[in-house]
Amino acid sequence: MNIMNETIENVSTMLKNKQISSVELVKDSLSKIEATKELNTLHEVCSESALQKAQEIDDLRAKGQDLPILAGVPIVIKDNISMVGTFTTCSSKFLENYKSPYNATVVDKLLNAGAIIVGKANMDEFAMGSSSETCAFGPVHNPRNPEYVPGGSSGGSAGTVAGNQCFASLGTDTGGSIRQPSSFCGVVGLKPTYGLVSRYGVVAFASSLDQVGPITKSVRDSAIMLDTIAGYDANEFTSAKHSTEHYYENSFKNSVKGMKIGFAKEFFESLQNQEVLQSVMNAIDFFKSNGAEIVDIKLPHINDALAVYYVLSSAEAASNLARFDGIKYGVATTEYKDLIDFYVQSRTQGFGKEVKRRIMLGNFVLSSGYFDAYYNKAKAVQNLIINEFTDAFKQCDVIISPTTPSPAFKIGEKVDNPLEMYLNDIYTVPVNIARLPAMSIPCGVASNGLPLGLQLIGNRFSESTLFNISDYFEKNCFSLREVK
């Protein structure tokens, strides 16, 4: 048995039963990371602090202390999440040497639960991208086939889990950045309801859309992770005052009988890829034959979500990234004519092409004379989309769709075509626009050998429902883990 292939659930039991120590587990994780480092999933490996923390956990366990389920389990976090003692680069040259003096709330929560953070995952620069090729430290490779992209922007986070370098990771999802790479890498990705997981200490891309979520090997592990990181944070004004649900304990009913699954034809109209279509149809058939009801719903403005997304996310990003001016930290040019030139030179040197593209787009839509036509219009369409989902959820419990319009593509294939790259997020973006939760779970394998993903979208704060239906599918219909 290769222990690194196991789920959190299983290794946690082994740790509890002292079949393995946390130090051994961390060592296994570190050697797997070392052996597969050409995947470029991680920017930084925290060997020393991880081993030290593992020893502490082992000591506590030896004393007979009752520890949380994550205690002693190696975890990776995305490199836009602040953690003391590590770099927080957002895979940008600009922040190559930036170390945060404070922890993100999610990091504190993981550490309090005894999780061992072994590394920080590469990503698309400032989370802008769908392939992890805009990472300033080189592209990340898909562990299922290194010639292919792992998706993005949380490509390192998905890759490190799929490559069995750790047991789970945290990603962030602004328009699909957890679900799309999870789909490309064949792992389970959850984008929680906006406000459920704290954003404090997570470097902002688009504040009204960003959400932290887990990437795991199984649906049940996803619930374990969410239990640890969810909850109201007084440091965040947009944090939801939603009471703790104990997802791992309470979600799994092992039945989909009587569930209403929404089918919106708008999701499928533009879908070209037959393998993707077939995998989702198989899933629909499976649910139907197991007692679920398929309900036709209408989401007429769903295809405008991508345009809304690029206006709103770029506007917020332009403002959020303005603080990277070279004055306080980050890249600071040494040669400049005056203050303005200092800003221009530092930012020109520090940011990559895609980031510059979004900043320019964002400042354009915010500028006077264009604000109404773009920003306000986008906000209005966002409201339409929110209302359409609200109506849809009066008729169904979850909405089904593919996660992506195609399986993973080759590194370099789309990097020069931003519009085609943006289309990758066509099914995931509406979820962020409507602040809903959604999961991506493996639902098949394409002819190129790469995984396909199924997206299940829930109503606000219905993560529990998503866990139940996804777990049922994983156990009874399709799982990449059992295929092996």
Next chain:
Amino acid sequence: MEYDVVIGLEVHSELKTNSKVFCSCKNEFGGEPNTHCCPVCIGLPGALPIPNKEAVKMTIKAGLAVGSKINDIAIFERKNYFYPDLAKAYQISQAVRPICVGGGVEIEDANGQKKFIRLNRIHLEEDAGKLIHNPKIGGTMIDYNRGGVPLIEIVSEADMSSAEEAVAYLAKLRNILQYIEVSDCKMEQGSLRCDVNISLKPKGSSVLGVRAEMKNLNSFRSVTRAIEYEIKRQSRLLDEGEEVVQETKRCDDAINRSFSQRRKEDAQDYRYFPDPDLLPFRIERSLVEEVKKTMPKLREEKIRDYVDNLGLSEYDASVLTNDLNLVKYFDKVISYFNKPKFVCNFILTTLLKKVKEEDEADLVVPISAENFANLLSMYESGQISQAICRELFDEIWETNEDCKKLVEERGLKQNNNEDEIKVMVEALINEFPQSVADYKAGNTKALSFFIGQLMKRTQGKANAQIASKLIKDILDK
């Protein structure tokens, strides 16, 4: 040619909350540079703002004090621009939905006529840090202690037409903000500062001229100077048929000069949009009512109170109420010694002079109200002479020592014994025949001379009134 002057003011006032407006750092003037800072107020990646309820309440209070309408939903927006003192490269401010809308204050114009200056709005925002130009290193340092301090911006309509009106308006606002205790309004520390917008148009014309904006003025004098200079400059340009170019000037106190910051062609586009980290927030009516209950008496009410209930003159009450610190002091003193007119007189003649001598921008009386009340009480009841009272006042201004004890210890009690004084007076009259002659010739200074001599001999303890009467009685005989 004659011109109408059109002036509007944007007044910035720092609120005196305990903590900053979006984090829990101390809101305090000064301190070692960059010691009142945290990830939020220096805008570190990932840090998020939480609005300070106290700051919102104080803004509401300011609005209520000037008759503004309080919006039920307010929005924080981002004002985006690059400057080293602005850590996030955007200022959290309010544009489309400020907390307070409308209202106004009354001032007196040059002819003593009442004039109402309308307000456009009052909004809440965060202050920026401070640039410190350091000649030693030949560079500029940044202190973020002030970054994130709550600031209200009070925007007037362009209703003023002279430097005097602008200053009167500013003084009025300052007085109100002090009275409701939302701001220290210390102009020299920058907790009250203003931007002036000014334009000229041909007399009687209804077409507004091109305006110039002068930013960051932090004294009444600089406001007056800036306006007078601009009036001269713009009328000269217009007289010569030249164009006034829209521009912004910044008065930089660190290098003490004003310079043209930008012209219209490169006018800033602040790209305002709702801050996604701060959702639109509801201001409940109950909160407004709660704030209303904490509203103290404003100056006009205080003047009425002093005139109607304490018998002060309109003028005296008006001078006394000019500064809230003085009002508080006065109220405390008369709680120990209930002779308001007497106390007021002494304050206006002696105490205020002292304050002016010391050139204290912020009025602080170093004598405790009780001690001061005792001093005045002894003087009023004739226990000590006026001369001793003045001397003691000067002394305890420095030391705040118990004046009663001093009078006891040094035996400073006034001599009110007519017989004893009479003996001394007669001796003086015999000693200075020339002064007696002067007096008889009608030179009243001779009387002062005798009193002065008497005080010298008694170390100021003789009752001057009794002495004066005795001298007159003797010499007029």
